[in-house]
Amino acid sequence: MVEPKFPAAADRYVDLGRFYDVNALKGRREEVEAHTAACSAAYRRAYRAFRAAEEVTAELREQVLPGWDREKLLKRTDGILRRELRKQGSGIGASLERFLGGRTCQGCLCRYDAALALAPRAYLLLDTWGLGDVMLRRIAQEAAARGYDAIRCLDPEDPRRLRHLILPEAGLCFLTQEGPFPEKPYRRLHLDALLPPQRQSRARVRFGRRMARALTEEGMEALAQAKANHDLLEAVYHPYVDFEGVEALARREWERIEMQLDR
Helix, strand or coil: CCCCCCECCCECCCCCHHHECHHHHHCCHHHHHHHHHHHHHHHHHHHHHHHHHHHHHHHHHHHHCCCCCHHHHHHHHHHHHHHHCCCCCCCCCCEEEECCEEEECCEEEECHHHHHHHCCEEEEEECCCCCHHHHHHHHHHHHHHCCCCEEEEEECCEEEEEEEEEECCCCEEEEECCCCCCCCCCEEEEHHHHCCCCCCCHHHHHHHHHHHHHHHHHHHHHHHHHHHHHHHHHHHHHHHECHHHHHHHHHHHHHHHHHHHHC
16 A cells, blocks of 8 residues: 555545455455465565575675676776767666566566567676676766666666666667576677686585575575465455456546646
8 A cells, every 4th residue: 555645635545445345255364364374474485595595695705706807897898888889879878777587486587588679789798796787887887978878777686786788779788697598699798707716615606506596496486385375365355356346446547647637
């Protein structure tokens, strides 16, 4: 629910609760409570697993990242900028922030198709440890300075980092690989090659990555269970909701909004 800040004067309540058959649903209270509790428990399990996976990954980053070749990455980035953004863009350097993918009840998903529809030339970043954030920020900064509007796609595991970048006017996108890629990319960038050798701790890093993957898979399995319980909850409610009434109210509200927009 969203509470109106200025009731009646500027905002208004839209009460959907009146479309429930309250008396009938009271007879199914135990089912509603059971499915709701199971759904909540599954979500708690999922996010505990995701937090644990991120803690393992953060510890591995502390071990792996010291000594990586930042200057080489920036030099490579500047070469891409000289090659790809020679002309001035026609925009104002505006940027939108979006998520292109995330962990879901169907597994880790990334909508590469949406990015490629906007910008068909893709640089595919092979980046295990988040080095791409440095590259993407440099490209985003320079693109803005040259008048290219951008879509900055945040890392769903840590929204402080950039995971992908789309420059529609240039027809160019920079996508971090998160599973199978739907087509052959324009270029591949192996950012992991910028890391220092990890001969002594390689076995520990492999073990940590397996642990993080297992925890992530555990979290996504829990999300699937949450979805299944939510579906059961919806199935209980569905026969006792007046959906025609909901749709009629939605049409009236839209007509009211249109009238206000026309004034």
